[in-house]
Amino acid sequence: MPFILGTAGHIDHGKTALVKALTGINCDRLEEEKKRGITIELGFAWMDLPDDQRLGIVDVPGHERFVKNMVAGAAGMDLVMLVVAADEGVMPQTREHLDICSLLGIHDGFVVLTKCDLVEKDWLSMVQEDVASFLKGTFLEGAPILPVSSLTGEGLDRVRSHIAAKAHALRQKARSDIFRLPVDRVFSLRGFGTIVTGTIISGRVRKDSDALLMPRGLATHIRTLQRHEMPTEEAHAGERCAANLQGLEVGDIRRGDVLCLPGTLFPSQRWIVNLHCLADSPMILRNRTELHFHHGTLETQARILFFDRQQLKPGETALCEIRFDEALPAVFNDHCVLRSASPLRAVAGAVVLSPLPPSMSSKDGKRDRNLSLLQDLARIASASGEDNDVLLCDKVLALRESDLASFAVLRVATGLGQKRLEKALQVLASSHRAICCDRENRAYIGADAFAALADQAFARAHELHEKSPLMEGFARSALAAGWTRALAPKLVTRVVDSLVAEGKLIASGDILKLPGRGMELDERQTRLGASMLAIYEKAHLTPPNLKDVQESLRSSEKETISICKVLVSRGELVKLREGLYYSRQAFEEVLTKVSAWFEGHDDLTLADMKTLFGLSRKYLISLLEYLDQEKITVRIGDKRQFRSH
DSSP: OOOEEEEEOOTTSSHHHHHHHHHSOOOOOSHHHHHHTSOOSOEEEEEEOTTSOEEEEEEOOOSGGGHHHHHHHHTTOSEEEEEEETTTOSOHHHHHHHHHHHHTTOOOEEEEEEOGGGSOHHHHHHHHHHHHHHTTTSTTTTOOEEEOOTTTOTTHHHHHHHHHHHHHHOOOOOOOOSOBEEOOEEEEETTTEEEEEEEOOBSEEETTEEEEEETTTEEEEEEEEEETTEEESEEETTOEEEEEEESOOGGGOOTTOEEEOTTSOOOEEEEEEEEEEOTTOSSOEETTOEEEEEETTEEEEEEEEESSOSEEOTTOEEEEEEEEEEEEOOOTTOEEEEEOSSSOSEEEEEEEEESSOOOOOGGGTOHHHHHHHHHHHHHHHHSOSGGGHHHHHHHHHHHHTTSOBOHHHHHHHHOOOHHHHHHHHHHHHHTTSEEEEETTTTEEEEHHHHHHHHHHHHHHHHHHHHHOTTSSOEEHHHHHTTSSSOOOHHHHHHHHHHHHHTTSSEEETTEEEOTTOSSOOOHHHHHHHHHHHHHHHHHTTSOOOHHHHHHHHTOOHHHHHHHHHHHHHTTSEEEEETTEEEEHHHHHHHHHHHHHHHHHOSOBOHHHHHHHHOOOHHHHHHHHHHHHHTTSEEEETTEEEEOOO
16 A cells, blocks of 8 residues: 655754665755755655555655645655654654644654764653653654664664554555645656656546646646656555646646646635644634645635634634635545744644535525534544445535535545445435436435425426416426526426426426416406407407407407417317417317318318318418318328328
8 A cells, every 4th residue: 555654853853864764865855955954845755665565755844944845745644753853852843743744634653763873871761751741642642762873773674664564554544536646846857848746645647647737727638657756657645756747837837736637626715624723822813814824735825714703712623714815626624734924833723624615604594504514524524434424425415505516526525435425325315315416427416405496496386377377387497597596407407307207397398387277367367368259259260360359359469368378278269370269169160071071082172171161361271281280181282181090
C-alpha cells in the first residue's frame, strides 16, 4: 500500500539531515536553502522497504515564516515523524506542527530525537521524559521516541525498522477515489514542457488522460507520469507524483491548484464545516473574522460565519460557513487549517461537511432543519466504517432537498468511493428512501423531497383547474412553473409520471388534468352553451362560423372558444376544423347517409357528396377531410373508400 511519511518539527532540529541519512537524498534543492542551512520549500525523498514497497517522504520547513509550506506538505501525509533535537527539546514550532498534523486528521506517527551525539545520556533521558510529557493528550501519546544521530548513524537502523513495521501495519485510509493532486510545485523542463508535482491525496490517474486544473477549470492533457523520479503508467493515492501537462504554461498554474479528471470536482465559494478552535489558541474566533485558510497546498483568505453564536472560544467546536473570494473545490471530510495573521500561527481546524451547501438563510425557515442535518454529518465524519454509508447518503440527499444529485456530485458530497456509494444508493432505492430520476447521470433525490414535490404538483394542478375551469387541461410546462425554483427537467417528468401512475393526474399527450376535472361551466356559461348549441342545431348542415356565433352571443372570443371545447368534449358539438362546428344531430345525419352510400357503392367523390347533401364546397371538403381524419374513410386520389375496421 503506498503511503507518505512526513517530517514535522522546529527549525534546525535536523529533519532534512535525518531524511538524507535514511535515504541518501538531500531534500534542500534551493541554493538559498543550502546557503542558510534551513528548509524553505517542501523537500521530497523516498526509501525502499523490505517488502519491495517504496515509501514517499515529505520534508517540511520548520521556520515559523514557512509554516504555510509545512501545511501544504502535511496535507498528503499518512504518518508523521516528529523530529525533536535532543539539545533543545520541545520548541514553539514543535507544538504548532503537532497541532497542524492533528487538525489535518493525521492520527499515527512516532518521534525521533535527533543530535543525540551532542548530549549526555542523563540529558537525553530528561529530554525523552519531557517529550513524553508534552505528547500526553495528543495522538502521539505513548508513541515510540527513538534517539538517533544523523552524523554518526547511531539509531538509524532502528528508525528504518520502525518505519518498515509501521508501513506493514498501517491501515488504508478511508478516502474518496476521486483523483486529486494538489499542486505544490510547477516548473518547466526543456524537451518536456510544464511539470507539476504533488502528493495524490485520493484516487488514481493514468498517463494520456485528459485532466483539469481546478478551481479555474483549465483543460490539459497528462502526457507522462513519474513517481519517485521513475516513469509510470499509473499513479495512486499516497504516492508522490510528477505530471507532464500539455497545453499549459508555467504561468498558467499556481501552487494550490488541484489536478483532477473532468466532471469530478465542483468548486463553490461557500463551504460548511465543523470548526474546532485549538485549546491553546491565542485568540477568540469572532463572527466574520478573516483568517489564513489552508486546504491541501492552497493558502488563501477566508471569512468565517457562525450560525448560532458570535464567537468561538479556545477548545470549542461549532458549525460555520466559510466564504472565499473565488469558488474552490473540496470533498466531504476534507481537513483544513486556519491561521491567524497576528500572531501568525495555527488557531483552528475545519472538517468539510458540505462542499456544495444549501442556502442557510434564516428567511426560508429551513436553517434549523439544515443545521440538524449538518450536525448528523459531523457525527458521521468523525466515525469510520461502511456502516455509516447508507446514513451518510440519506443525510446528503435530505440536505440537497429538490436539487437532483448526480452520481458525480454525490461522490463529492459523501467522499465515498464508487463501489461503496453504489452499494449505499442501492440500499436506499430498494427501501424507497431515494429515487433515481435520471438513469443516464445516475441522479437521485430523497424520497421525502420527492413526495413534497409531488404534493406541490398536485396542489398546483388544483390551482390551474380553478383558475381556468373551461380549459381542457393544462400543459406540463404550466405545472412545472408552479415550483418556486427551476427543477431538473427529468425530475419534473418523474414527478408527473408518478402522479399519473397513481391515478392522481390524467395525461393526454402533453396535456394533464385531474380526474373528473376540466372544462367545467358556471351558470352563465351554461346558458351561453345552451344558446350556442341551439344555434348549431337550427343551422343543421350549414352552420355559421364561430365568429358569427360569438357576435350573436355577445361573448368574448376566449370564452366562446372555451365553451365550444366543453361542448365538443361532451359530444354535443363536432369540430370539423378551426371555426367550423356541427351539432351532433347534424353530423350523425351525415354519417348515416355516407354509410348508406357505401352499401351500394365502392367509392365516394366530392360530386357524390354534393348529390347527397346539396352543400357548398366549404362544407363538403371539411366533412370529407374530417371523415378521413376519423378513419371512417380513406382517400385514394380524388375518391374515398369506406375504411373497414
